[in-house]
Amino acid sequence: MLKDECMIPQIVDDIFLAKDCFRGKTKYFMASEKKSQYLKLNEFQYQIFSEFLPYLKEERNEKILNEKCYEISKGKITIKNVLNILYKYNLFEDSKNKSVSKVMIDFNSKKIVEISLENFQKAYSKIFNVMYYILLAILFATFLLTIYEVSFMHEDLINTFKKSVFNWDQINVISILYIIVEIFLSIILHELGHLLVANKNGFVWKSLNISFIWGISPVFFIRYKNFCINRSIDKIKVLSAGVIINILQICVYLQLCLLTQSWIFAIGIYANLSCVINCVIPLGTSDGYHLLSVLFGFESARWKALTLISQMLNNPHEMLKQNSKDDILFMIYVVISYVLGIYGCIQLIKAVLETFNILNINNCVITIVVVGIFTTTTIIYIKKFLQSLKSLQVK
Incomplete structure (x- = not known):
C-alpha cells in the first residue's frame, strides 16, 4: 500500500511540446490529441517540461521524480507543481474526467457525421499535391484574366450585370438546384483550399465533420491533428487558403457571367462573396478570428x-x-x-x-x-x- 501511494498515474503517451517563433516573439505549447488538450506555456514551463517529460514517461515513483524535478528546476518547483498542471488538463491515461473539445463547446452542434481522413491523406498525399498546383494554375490564370477585364473592359462588365438582372419569373426548381449547387461549391471548394494547402505544408488531416449549429444551421469543417502547435506562418497559409479560393471562384463566375449573361452565375458571385465576408469578420470561430489570434498571439x-x-x-x-x-x-x-x-x-x-x-x-x-x-x-x-x-x- 505504501508503494502504491508513492506512484503517480501514467501520463498520456502523445503529449508533446512545440515552440513557434513569429514576428520576433516565441510562443510555447504543450498538446495532447488524445485528450483534446492544447495549452500555451511560458518559457520557464516549456524548459521544465522539455527536460522533465522524458522522465515522466518512463518513471512513476513520486519520490524519484520529485528529486529530478527539484534538480531540473534548481529548487524552484516540486513534482506537485507539475502534477497539478497535468491533473488540471486531464493528461493522465486513467483519468475519469471527461475531456471537453473546444469545437464541441464553440459550435454546440449536433454531430451528423465524422469521417477519419488521416489514412486517406497518407494514401493520396502526392495526388493532392498535384491537385494543389493544378488548382493554383487554373485559378491564378482566371484571376489575371479578371484583372485585365476590370482594367480594360469595365464597361462590358457593367453592361453584363445590367443584362443579367435577377428575374423572379425565371425561378423554377431547376434554377433553385443550380443555386444550391453554387452555394455548396463555394463551401466545398473553400474547405478543399484549406485541405490542399494544409497537405502541402505538412499538416495532418484528422476528420471531416458535418454538424448542425444549435441543431439548425448546417456546418461543414475539417479538423487537423494538433493544428495549433504548427508554425504560425503555416497556420496563416492554411487559414487564408479558403478565402483566397472563394475570391478566385468569384473571378471564375465573373467569366461565366460574361459568356452567358445569366443571373444564375451572378448568384455564384454573391455566394462566394458571402463566404468571404463571413470568414473575414473576426467573430465566432471564423477564419478571420483564427487569423487574428495567430497574428497577435492570443490563440487560447x-x-x-x-x-x-x-x-x-x-x-x-x-x-x-x-x-x-x-x-x-x-x-x-x-x-x-x-x-x-x-x-x-x-x-x-x-x-x-x-x-x-x-x-x-x-x-x-x-x-x-x-x-x-x-x-x-x-x-x-x-x-x-x-x-x-x-x-x-x-x-
Missing part, C-alpha cells in the same frame, strides 16, 4: 473566455470583482458572436420560408411548423450550451 483567448463565462454563470458576483476589464470585454465579445450566430439561424428560417413562397407551397400551417421546429430546436440547444458551459471543469 476564446477558450479562456468560455471558461470565464462558465465561472460567471456559477458565481456571477465574485467573477465581476475578480476579472479585469479586458477579460470582461472579451467575454462580451464572445457573447455577441453567439448572438450573431443565432441571428444567422433566424435569417436561415426566413430563407426557407421565402423558398417555399417562391415554389407556391407556402401557407400558414407550413409557416407555423417551420418556425415551431426551428424555435424549439434553438431553445433546446441554447439550454444545452449553457449546461455545457456550467459543467466546464475550471480549476
Whole structure:
C-alpha cells in the first residue's frame, strides 16, 4: 500500500511540446490529441517540461521524480507543481474526467457525421499535391484574366450585370438546384483550399465533420491533428487558403457571367462573396478570428473566455470583482458572436420560408411548423450550451 501511494498515474503517451517563433516573439505549447488538450506555456514551463517529460514517461515513483524535478528546476518547483498542471488538463491515461473539445463547446452542434481522413491523406498525399498546383494554375490564370477585364473592359462588365438582372419569373426548381449547387461549391471548394494547402505544408488531416449549429444551421469543417502547435506562418497559409479560393471562384463566375449573361452565375458571385465576408469578420470561430489570434498571439483567448463565462454563470458576483476589464470585454465579445450566430439561424428560417413562397407551397400551417421546429430546436440547444458551459471543469 505504501508503494502504491508513492506512484503517480501514467501520463498520456502523445503529449508533446512545440515552440513557434513569429514576428520576433516565441510562443510555447504543450498538446495532447488524445485528450483534446492544447495549452500555451511560458518559457520557464516549456524548459521544465522539455527536460522533465522524458522522465515522466518512463518513471512513476513520486519520490524519484520529485528529486529530478527539484534538480531540473534548481529548487524552484516540486513534482506537485507539475502534477497539478497535468491533473488540471486531464493528461493522465486513467483519468475519469471527461475531456471537453473546444469545437464541441464553440459550435454546440449536433454531430451528423465524422469521417477519419488521416489514412486517406497518407494514401493520396502526392495526388493532392498535384491537385494543389493544378488548382493554383487554373485559378491564378482566371484571376489575371479578371484583372485585365476590370482594367480594360469595365464597361462590358457593367453592361453584363445590367443584362443579367435577377428575374423572379425565371425561378423554377431547376434554377433553385443550380443555386444550391453554387452555394455548396463555394463551401466545398473553400474547405478543399484549406485541405490542399494544409497537405502541402505538412499538416495532418484528422476528420471531416458535418454538424448542425444549435441543431439548425448546417456546418461543414475539417479538423487537423494538433493544428495549433504548427508554425504560425503555416497556420496563416492554411487559414487564408479558403478565402483566397472563394475570391478566385468569384473571378471564375465573373467569366461565366460574361459568356452567358445569366443571373444564375451572378448568384455564384454573391455566394462566394458571402463566404468571404463571413470568414473575414473576426467573430465566432471564423477564419478571420483564427487569423487574428495567430497574428497577435492570443490563440487560447476564446477558450479562456468560455471558461470565464462558465465561472460567471456559477458565481456571477465574485467573477465581476475578480476579472479585469479586458477579460470582461472579451467575454462580451464572445457573447455577441453567439448572438450573431443565432441571428444567422433566424435569417436561415426566413430563407426557407421565402423558398417555399417562391415554389407556391407556402401557407400558414407550413409557416407555423417551420418556425415551431426551428424555435424549439434553438431553445433546446441554447439550454444545452449553457449546461455545457456550467459543467466546464475550471480549476
